[in-house]
Amino acid sequence: MAHLKAESEHGAEMSTDVVVVGAGISGLTAAYRLLQTDPTLGVIVLEGKERVGGRTVATQLKSASGQDTWDLGGQWVGSTQRHVMGLLKELGLDVYPQYTHGTKVCQLGGAHAKIGTYSSNIPSLSLLALVDLQLFMWKIDRLCQTVPAANPAACPLAAQLDSMTMETFKQQNLWTQAAKDALDVACKNNFGLECSQVSCLYYLSYAAAAGGFLPLVEASVGSAQEFKVKGGAFQLSSLLAKRIGHSKIILGDAVTHITQTDDGVELRTASHRKLSCQRVIVTCPTHLAAKIHYEPALPADRERLTQNMPMGHLIKFIVTYPTAFWREAGYSGEIVCNGGGGSPLSVTYDATTSRGNAALVGFIAGSQAGHWTVKTLEERREAVIKSLVKFLGEKAAGYLEYAEKDWSREPYSTGCPVNVMVPGMITYYHSALRRPFHRRGA
Amino acid sequence: MAHLKAESEHGAEMSTDVVVVGAGISGLTAAYRLLQTDPTLGVIVLEGKERVGGRTVATQLKSASGQDTWDLGGQWVGSTQRHVMGLLKELGLDVYPQYTHGTKVCQLGGAHAKIGTYSSNIPSLSLLALVDLQLFMWKIDRLCQTVPAANPAACPLAAQLDSMTMETFKQQNLWTQAAKDALDVACKNNFGLECSQVSCLYYLSYAAAAGGFLPLVEASVGSAQEFKVKGGAFQLSSLLAKRIGHSKIILGDAVTHITQTDDGVELRTASHRKLSCQRVIVTCPTHLAAKIHYEPALPADRERLTQNMPMGHLIKFIVTYPTAFWREAGYSGEIVCNGGGGSPLSVTYDATTSRGNAALVGFIAGSQAGHWTVKTLEERREAVIKSLVKFLGEKAAGYLEYAEKDWSREPYSTGCPVNVMVPGMITYYHSALRRPFHRRGA
Numbered sequence: 001m002a003h004l005k006a007e008s009e010h011g012a013e014m015s016t017d018v019v020v021v022g023a024g025i026s027g028l029t030a031a032y033r034l035l036q037t038d039p040t041l042g043v044i045v046l047e048g049k050e051r052v053g054g055r056t057v058a059t060q061l062k063s064a065s066g067q068d069t070w071d072l073g074g075q076w077v078g079s080t081q082r083h084v085m086g087l088l089k090e091l092g093l094d095v096y097p098q099y100t101h102g103t104k105v106c107q108l109g110g111a112h113a114k115i116g117t118y119s120s121n122i123p124s125l126s127l128l129a130l131v132d133l134q135l136f137m138w139k140i141d142r143l144c145q146t147v148p149a150a151n152p153a154a155c156p157l158a159a160q161l162d163s164m165t166m167e168t169f170k171q172q173n174l175w176t177q178a179a180k181d182a183l184d185v186a187c188k189n190n191f192g193l194e195c196s197q198v199s200c201l202y203y204l205s206y207a208a209a210a211g212g213f214l215p216l217v218e219a220s221v222g223s224a225q226e227f228k229v230k231g232g233a234f235q236l237s238s239l240l241a242k243r244i245g246h247s248k249i250i251l252g253d254a255v256t257h258i259t260q261t262d263d264g265v266e267l268r269t270a271s272h273r274k275l276s277c278q279r280v281i282v283t284c285p286t287h288l289a290a291k292i293h294y295e296p297a298l299p300a301d302r303e304r305l306t307q308n309m310p311m312g313h314l315i316k317f318i319v320t321y322p323t324a325f326w327r328e329a330g331y332s333g334e335i336v337c338n339g340g341g342g343s344p345l346s347v348t349y350d351a352t353t354s355r356g357n358a359a360l361v362g363f364i365a366g367s368q369a370g371h372w373t374v375k376t377l378e379e380r381r382e383a384v385i386k387s388l389v390k391f392l393g394e395k396a397a398g399y400l401e402y403a404e405k406d407w408s409r410e411p412y413s414t415g416c417p418v419n420v421m422v423p424g425m426i427t428y429y430h431s432a433l434r435r436p437f438h439r440r441g442a
Numbered sequence: 443m444a445h446l447k448a449e450s451e452h453g454a455e456m457s458t459d460v461v462v463v464g465a466g467i468s469g470l471t472a473a474y475r476l477l478q479t480d481p482t483l484g485v486i487v488l489e490g491k492e493r494v495g496g497r498t499v500a501t502q503l504k505s506a507s508g509q510d511t512w513d514l515g516g517q518w519v520g521s522t523q524r525h526v527m528g529l530l531k532e533l534g535l536d537v538y539p540q541y542t543h544g545t546k547v548c549q550l551g552g553a554h555a556k557i558g559t560y561s562s563n564i565p566s567l568s569l570l571a572l573v574d575l576q577l578f579m580w581k582i583d584r585l586c587q588t589v590p591a592a593n594p595a596a597c598p599l600a601a602q603l604d605s606m607t608m609e610t611f612k613q614q615n616l617w618t619q620a621a622k623d624a625l626d627v628a629c630k631n632n633f634g635l636e637c638s639q640v641s642c643l644y645y646l647s648y649a650a651a652a653g654g655f656l657p658l659v660e661a662s663v664g665s666a667q668e669f670k671v672k673g674g675a676f677q678l679s680s681l682l683a684k685r686i687g688h689s690k691i692i693l694g695d696a697v698t699h700i701t702q703t704d705d706g707v708e709l710r711t712a713s714h715r716k717l718s719c720q721r722v723i724v725t726c727p728t729h730l731a732a733k734i735h736y737e738p739a740l741p742a743d744r745e746r747l748t749q750n751m752p753m754g755h756l757i758k759f760i761v762t763y764p765t766a767f768w769r770e771a772g773y774s775g776e777i778v779c780n781g782g783g784g785s786p787l788s789v790t791y792d793a794t795t796s797r798g799n800a801a802l803v804g805f806i807a808g809s810q811a812g813h814w815t816v817k818t819l820e821e822r823r824e825a826v827i828k829s830l831v832k833f834l835g836e837k838a839a840g841y842l843e844y845a846e847k848d849w850s851r852e853p854y855s856t857g858c859p860v861n862v863m864v865p866g867m868i869t870y871y872h873s874a875l876r877r878p879f880h881r882r883g884a
Contacts, residue, residue: 163613163638165865167605196605197866256698270735272714287749291733293712300755300815300850304857307729308864310750313742367870373742408742415746422750422864423607424639428809 013274016042019267020281021255021292023047024054025074027283028240029087035244044275045244046267048254048284048412053237055407055416061320062401063357069232070318070351070359072405074417076219077233078226080211084236088229091239095227098219099350102332105391107340108185109178115391123336129178136174136183137213144208152205153430162201162427169200181338186217188366189347191420192312192407197366202421219334219349230354254412258282259295260438279439286419287311288412302432308425311415315364315372317384317404318351324358325395326350333360335391343387344372344380360388360396373406380404455716458484461709462723463697463734465489466496467516469725470682471529477686486717487686488709490696490726490854495679497849497858503762504843505799511674512760512793512801514847516859518661519675520668522653526678530671533681537669540661541792544774547833549782550627551620557833565778571620578616578625579655586650594647595872604643604869611642623780628659630808631789633862634754634849639808644863661776661791672796696854700724701737702880721881728861729753730854744874750867753857757806757814759826759846760793766800767837768792775802777833785829786814786822802830802838815848822846 018034020027023045031043051057056073077084077095088095106123107115116123125133147155155161161169166187174180187195190206210216210224219225229235241249250273257268258280267275282289286309298306326333333350337343348362362384364372372380381402388396407416421430460476462469465487473485493499498515519526519537530537548565549557558565567575589597597603603611608629616622629637632648652658652666661667671677683691692715699710700722709717724731728751740748768775775792779785790804804826806814814822823844830838849858863872 163607163609165605165607165610167865168607168610171605194866194870196869197864287732290729290749291735293733297851297853297856301812303850304752304755304812307732308750308752310746310864313746370743370746370870408745409739411739414739422639422752423609424636427638428636428812 013276014044015276016044017277018043018279018281019265019275019277020045020283021289022054022282022284023049023052023237023241023249023251024283025056025084025236025240027054027281028052028237028244030281030283031244031248032240042277043244043248044277045249046253046255046269046275047249047251048270050252052241052249052251053234055413056234056237057405058232058234059318059403061318061359061403063320063353063359064322064400065355065357068320068353068355068357070320070353070361070403071232071234072316072318072403073234073407075228075233075361076225077229078210078215078222078224080215080222081224087236091236091243093235093239094230096230096354097227098225099327099352100219100332100334102327102330104332104334104336106336107343107391108181108336108338113178113340123182125178125182126176129176132174132176133179133182136179139173140204140207140213143204144212147201147204147208149205149209151430152201152208152426155201155204158201159427161204162199162425163423164200165196165423166198166200166203167194167196170195182336185336185338185346188368189363190216191418192314192365192369192416193310193420194366197310197420197422199421199423199426201426205426225349228354255292257293257295265439285311285413285415287414296438298437299432301429302435302437305425305429305432309419309421311419312417313366313369313373313408314416315369315380315404315406316416317362317364317380317402319360319362319384319388319402320400321358321360321398322400324350324352326360326392329393331392335362335388337387337391339368341390342383343390344368344383345387348388369406369408373408377404455718456486457718458486459719460485460721460723461707461717461719462487462725464496464724464726465491465494465679465683465691465693466725467498467526467678467682469496469723470494470679470686472723472725473686473690474682484719485686485690486719487691488695488697488711488717489691489693490712492694494683494691494693495676497855498676498679499847500674500676501760501845503760503801503845505762505795505801506764506842507797507799510762510795510797510799512762512795512803512845513674513676514758514760514845515676515849517670517675517803518667519671520657520664520666522657522664523666529678533678533685535677535681536672538672538796539669540667541769541794542661542774542776544769544772546774546776546778548778549785549833550623550778550780552623552782555620555782565624567620567624568618571618574616574618575621575624578621581615582646582649582655585646586654589643589646589650591647591651593872594643594650594868597643597646600643601869603646604641604867605865606642607638607865608640608642608645609636609638612637624778627778627780627788630810631805632658633860634756634807634811634858635752635862636808639752639862639864641863641865641868643868647868667791670796697734699735699737707881727753727855727857729856738880740879741874743871744877744879747867747871747874751861751863753861754859755808755811755815755850756858757811757822757846757848758803758858759806759822759844760801760803761826761830761844762799762801762842763840764800764842766792766794768802768834771835773834775834777804777830779829779833781810783832784825785832786810786825787829787833790830811848811850815850819846
């Protein structure tokens with residue numbers, strides 16, 4: 001049970017059983033599950049941001065029926081993601097399928113590639129590129145079956161696959177530029193990073209966890225983009241916070257020091273708050289966990305792992321419309337692009353809400369995000385709308401509202417969607433990822 | 443000029459012209475050069491450690507003539523390193539050549555490889571492995587000539603070379619296990635990391651800066667291990683600190699916040715000291731610079747670069763002896779090993795001082811350091827001495843003193859020798875490395 005020596009004032013000392021660092025979905029779920037196990041347990045969640053939700057956040061935008069809610073952060077779930085699907089059900093949240101009917105549009109195969117359309121799961125490429133891509137996906141899926149998602153270091157080819165980048169694997173296994181471009185787009189949308197910046201084994205372990213390559217990248221039944229949450233995925237966090245109890249969540253105060261002794265743990269925060277407890281669960285992204293000062297110091301393997309998992313770069317945008325004009329024209333709203341003609345788009349999807357308010361959602365990802373992050377919001381908006389017009393027709397210019405979030409600029413996130421592992425991380429340090437430190441035996 | 447509102451007490455506010463973050467050789471040199479340019483300039487150096495010197499540090503050990511001084515950190519300099527050679531001269535420090543005469547010993551080519559001896563610069567390998575290695579070194583040196591050290595992104599093959607690990611390049615260009623092992627040892631001694639953990643382009647840019655592959659890895663005329671500093675390389679730091687003036691250097695207080703406004707910069711430290719100034723020079727290792735909170739936030743490319751340059755892992759040891767028995771037996775003291783027979787050694791050299799006190803210096807590097815860091819000092823010492831006996835004979839057991847430094851455990855270093863770049867860093871973020879942020883135009 002939490003004992004507040006001086007009620008949550010700055011500089012005050014608090015004592016509790018467990019402190020959870022980070023009020024994103026992981027941190028909130030950890031606190032919630034602890035309290036389910038033992039409602040008398042003292043649990044405090046500490047969060048640097050002024051809000052809960054981490055890399056999920058909601059926004060209200062103009063729509064045909066007035067205001068409606070969209071996610072400017074994580075939004076999709078899939079039926080193979082058992083944990084989050086169970087949590088949604090438990091919290092009374094419903095899902096609805098991602099709209100995927102109709103023609104998709106792509107521009108892949110180099111700067112001057114033609115715009116193509118397709119209806120299957122795979123972009124419309126030349127026959128040669130299609131065969132190339134299909135053989136590649138089969139190879140990935142065969143390899144995925146040898147990669148245990150929870151322990152990729154146990155893959156028989158781990159040493160070889162972790163010592164190369166996904167770019168090397170791509171160059172060794174793909175032959176057509178269009179198929180290479182398709183993989184580039186998939187990688188930058190999955191990780192916010194380019195194929196050259198990700199360990200091949202890490203990519204495979206991520207795909208293995210999703211059930212294979214296509215389930216990771218596409219928006220169909222069983223995929224990671226299968227469903228959206230009615231009312232927005234951000235509700236996961238707001239409802240969890242409500243169940244935990246807002247008095248147990250301290251916002252706007254990042255943990256700066258974690259000191260373990262034989263008797264317990266002492267934490268200090270940016271505003272000089274002191275907390276003592278028996279256990280700490282650090283749930284923030286690894287590159288932010290690296291900013292915390294640990295005493296005793298983290299083990300060398302954990303320290304290296306924590307320091308060296310780059311966070312990707314995504315700029316997410318939502319454009320609302322009076323009607324889903326693309327559906328009327330036979331388009332699904334899906335566009336796949338790799339910078340062709342100077343377009344900032346990496347991918348877009350239909351983002352029409354469960355209430356029927358029309359919108360498109362899209363990402364500027366990886367190196368494209370690096371290029372566009374230094375422009376003004378107006379320049380990005382203009383370029384995005386111009387691209388949407390190019391791919392979907394003139395009606396794309398008649399939008400109601402444009403909203404965006406450059407996750408690299410978000411304090412206590414500074415990137416999106418995930419921290420990845422670079423080559424050599426899994427081989428030498430992965431075993432430190434889940435291993436508790438110091439007070440595990442206490 | 444520095445204005446101390448309340449003389450250097452904790453919590454006190456200080457005002458100066460320039461604050462230098464870090465009292466390693468870079469930070470001290472920056473402060474020293476600034477004061478040379480304008481002795482009236484207010485300069486404060488802030489350092490997290492309780493000492494100056496960064497990754498250089500001296501130790502006193504038992505020797506034939508009583509106590510003598512050895513470096514447990516950086517120790518070698520070379521004639522192609524113009525800046526540090528100039529600085530040594532300026533500070534009145536002398537150098538003496540690394541002892542390299544006589545037979546060298548190596549055990550490369552797999553776990554059960556035989557111990558070989560050689561007298562040239564290249565380990566004694568089979569003829570096939572020697573040809574393999576020589577062709578490889580020529581290829582590296584040809585490539586190095588296309589890599590501008592200050593701007594490796596301008597290399598014509600930059601995109602290709604930065605999208606692969608050094609391990610991929612090794613597998614594509616070396617064919618014999620012994621030659622591959624030789625490169626592995628070179629990489630882990632240069633960077634404290636394995637070939638799989640380093641961008642090929644970064645490796646080439648590092649070799650290019652050294653003048654080629656052999657100058658980077660060997661200990662001969664013109665190489666990076668050409669000379670040692672009489673009395674120890676640590677004196678660089680202690681003499682710089684003296685010239686700067688100890689009153690201008692604040693130890694044991696790490697910078698935690700750097701806030702830039704239109705009028706100046708405000709810094710906060712771990713012990714709540716506040717400093718205001720006009721300019722800040724951050725000289726600490728990038729992974730520690732990543733722990734500082736910047737306001738406004740660093741540009742996205744700089745943020746990613748700062749967060750994702752892994753620091754290597756070296757454990758350095760010095761073993762002192764009554765006499766340089768290996769010289770008498772015709773050995774140079776150089777041993778090159780890659781874990782064969784469970785040896786912790788990566789490389790050793792003669793470390794006899796300019797006063798003639800005999801010693802060997804060696805490194806446990808990269809993944810070997812990761813393995814040995816969790817053992818006790820006694821276990822490491824026993825394994826090191828056992829290996830030295832195996833390679834150099836029974837007399838190696840008769841040491842005077844064994845000292846070591848596991849740089850991964852050193853606060854405000856947490857690794858050694860350098861931060862490296864992983865694949866995709868140079869391509870997308872290198873231009874942020876030297877670019878001043880925010881107050882550049884002020």
